[in-house]
Amino acid sequence: MELRQLAYFVAVAEEGGFGRAAERLSIVQSAVSQQIRRLERELGVPLFDRSTRYVRLSGAGERLLPEARAVLAATDRTRQVAADIRAGTDGVLRLGIVQGPGDRIYRTLNELAAVAPRLQVRPRRLSLSARLSAIRSGELDAALVRALTDAPGLELLPIWTDPLYVALPVGHPLTRSADLRLEDLADLPLRLAPREDNPPFHDLVTDACRAAGIAPPPGPPFTTFQETLSDIGVAAPSWTVFYEVAGLPEIPRVAVRTLAEATLTTSLAVLPGPPAPAVRHLLATLARVT
Template identity: 75%
Template sequence: MELRQLQYFVAVAEESGFSRAAERLHIVQSAVSQQIRRLERELGVTLFDRSTRHVRLSAAGERLLPEARAVLAAADRAVRVAADVRSGDDGVLRLGAVNAPGDRIYRMLSELAAVAPQLQVRLRRLGLADRLAAVRSGELDAALVRAMPAAPELELLPAWTDPLYVALPADHRLAAEPTMRLEQLADLPVRLAPRENNPPFHDLIMDAFRAVGVEPRLGPPFTDFQETLVSIAAGPPSWTVFYEVSGLPTFPMVALRPLAGPALVTSLAIKPGPPSPHLRHLLHALAVTSTDG
């Protein structure tokens, strides 16, 4: 069975004749008659009661007419959806996500929905290496990554920039400063996670130390945020550096201060080459939300 056979069947039914259906379809009448006979053979039923003066739907034809219309409507919808997918207005965008400060992700998704309301976004949270591998393999269309200057086989497009913060004992003399500089903290042991836990962030901080000519004093490693803050509050003087994820915490005996530099850049990792329509919509949403702050 072919779609054109159903189209001819519906046209003959609606025009109540083969000649008028042929005129409507802009083809010869013999082609319409031939396709209707072929359709009847394939279905094993007679669709029309034919006479020399009239063509009427048979009982089988009356029953099958709504089904034929439904099939043609579904085919039309499929064509429209395919066109929307080609334009990026429909389909699925698979995005590797990170925990973002404030409501950045929500604002980005809201802007994306305003531009392409039919586009579905599937967020996946994976480790950094798995996130990048998924983009390279095509399992993800793009992935957000932090503090990465480069990634082999991928293009990194800056999405937004966030400040870094220092946590240090509230009774330390530096806690009176409104903003911290790495040079001021050189004599105080810093708690950093081992490099293998987060290579880009670890390298960002160590490169920043080198840029200002400071050799950091490494203290006990950063474990998790809560435990590290407890250690800073109750243990020997030390400090750590972090980025905001879900708001700045309030913790007794710990002071939180902005770090003058460096800043934390979040980028969108994509395959090199012209972006797909889906990605163009995403890049637009990122541009709008990053401009909004």
């Protein structure tokens, strides 16, 4: 059974004759008749009662007509959905996400839904290595990544730049300044998580210190973010550097200051080449959300 046979069947039924159906379809009448006969043989039932004076639906034809129309309508719908997918306004976008800062991710998804309401975004929160592997394997279409400067086999498209912050004890002389430079912190022990915990961020901090010409002495071990900041407030003077995820922390006896010369870049990791239409919509939306 071919779609054109169903289209010819519907045309003959609606026009009430093979000649008028052929005119509507812009083909010769013999082609319409031939395809209807083939369809009847395949279905095993007559679709029309024919005489020299009229052509009208048979009982079987009357029953099958709505089914044929439904098939043709579904075909048209499938073509339209495919066209919308090509345009990026429909389909599924599998996106690796990061947390924060603030409600930026949620605002991005809400604005994308307003631009392309039929585009289904499936966010997934994975580790950095898992996000990158999922893009390479095709399990994700794109993923947000922080502080990453190189990803073999992938392209990194910068999206946002955010400030970095320093946490140090309240009352330390450096807290008199609203913004700190790395040179100011050269002699104060630095609490930095092991590189294996977050290689891109660890490299960002150490590279920035190297560029500033400083090598801060290592401070006590960095455990969790909350525990480390709490310990900074009560232990011997030390400092750590962090980026905002869910608002700036308020910890007793801990002061937070902006780090003047260092920033954190969030990028969208994708496969090389022209981005897919849905990814283009995502990029445009990300650029609008600050």
